[in-house]
Amino acid sequence: MLTKLHLKNFKAWKDTGPIRLAPLTVIFGANSAGKSSLGHLLLALKQTAQSTDRKRALHLGDASTLIDLGTFGDCMHGHDLANSLEFSLGWTLPKQLEVRDPSQPSLRYLGDRLALDVSLVAGKSGQPEVRSLRYDLSNGENVVLDVGFSRGENRKLSLESEHYKFVMADGRKWPLEEPEKFYRVSDVSMARFKNAGFLTDFALATETMLGKLSYLGPLRKHPQRTYQWSGDTPEGVGQMGESTIAAILAAQNAGRKLNRGPRMPRQAFAEFVANWLMDLGVIHSFVVKVVAEGRKEYEVLVKTHAEAPEVKITDVGFGVSQVLPVLVQAFYCPPNSTVWMEQPEIHLHPQVQAELADVFISAIRSREDGNPRGVQLIIESHSEHFLNRLQRRIAEGELAPEDVAIYFCKRAGAATEIEPLDVNLYGDIENWPPNFFGDEMADLTARTLAAMRLKQQERDK
Secondary structure, three states: OEEEEEEEEEOOEEEOOOEEOOOEEEEEEOOOOOHHHHHHHHHHHHHHHHOOOOOOOOOOOOOOOOOOOOOHHHHEHHHOOOOOEEEEEEEEEEEEEEEEEOOEEEEEEEEEEEEEEEEEEEOOOOOEEEEEEEEEEEEOOEEEEEEEEEEOHHHOEEEEOOOOOOOEOOOOOOOOOOOEOOOEOOHHHHHOEOOOOOHHHHHHHHHHHHHOEEEEOOOOOOOOOOEEOOOOOOOOOOOOOOOHHHHHHHHHHOOOEEEOOOOOOOEEHHHHHHHHHHHHOOOOEEEEEEOOOOOOEEEEEEEOOOOOOOEEHHHOOHHHHHHHHHHHHHHHOOOOOEEEEEOOOOOOOHHHHHHHHHHHHHHHHOEEOOEEOOOEEEEEOOOHHHHHHHHHHHHOOOOOHHHEEEEEEEEEOOEEEEEEOOEOOOOOEOOOOOOEOEOHHHHHHHHHHHHHHHHHHHHHO
16 A cells, blocks of 8 residues: 655646555545646556566656656656656555565564655656665664665766665676666666665565556546457456446456455445445446357446336446446455546536445455455545545544545645645544635625625515
8 A cells, every 4th residue: 555655846746745645545626736647647657667668767658558748848847857856655565575685694674664765857868767766665664674776976876775785796896777667776786786686576566566556537438338348357447447347247257255344244246336336326226247148248237226127327327337437446456456536426416426435435444355455545536525424434433534634736826735634533624725615605695695686676676
């Protein structure tokens, strides 16, 4: 699970400051306030890790990637290539990572958290290159092992640590190579030392974390009358929910069973999703059926209420097809995943928007095969109803304040600021931002004055 994020000089963000990321993190703010940019950087990091080009420090994207950020200059705050793009990530590890020093076998470094700090600058061609990268392995809050790989004077690269003594290999002291991507010390550079092999574990941990990052955008694909599935297992529902039905069928075929939390009954995946749709009140029943035996075409049939006929998903309200990818992605993703969603409430009735908060609380608590799934959700939203339900659940003790982080993004001149909202045990936001959801009091006052003028005109007739 991601625990912290810090950006400098990325798009609208001059400096976000350290952002605490909780199991359920919710980001509000006006349009064009920079909310989406936070997720855009994470997607760029993911596609860089997945790229076959090890020499590219940051894969900014093209037509076939998760996201296309344009040029490095387009990504820089104020388009100023004289500055460095800096970011910090911190995350918990699925299990403790152990590092041993071959030159001193008695030394062991154990940690359950990893942090990565990177600084990128524009090279001679204007493309990003790594100026420095640093890893911190921590046990709780205490750093037990640090590694810094940086470029000094005359572009000379060095590998240093305050907690670990790197021992040069015998023979000629060859210079170190450029790092691979933004996070990996090359095999050749590691071979310059007798005891630097553990850096591969740090790189693998970074790739694992980014590999379990998924994204669902605000524009979901329209429903179809039939869907094709030939037995594949998609990574997720896709950025527009295009693989939602394939994900349901793959999970069902794999025999996956989930429950909403401790001591809750287990259900087959399709049944689990169907029950959530019913609890949200958008349908009465939901089923995915093969069109004919031996075929790979499937149809989604729903009932809007008990007495209604069973119809295809294309023949009911648009909201069903829009909320379905949200539900499936929240519970389909692998354990210890991070899911970034933009406006999951779009096209939904206010009551359903509120109920989504309960879905997400359940998702971070859900269990599979008796084990906690450890899923993290980062939600961009404009829904006051969604926030109200979160506040209610905190007041009721259903959601601990430490399990949720709520932020408000706002423009401040040419830059953007992010403000953490302080939610107390009663569910109250103690630092409610001005015009959070618009100027409601101004609307009420204007309506009252208009009504008074109208009544006065009626009396004067």
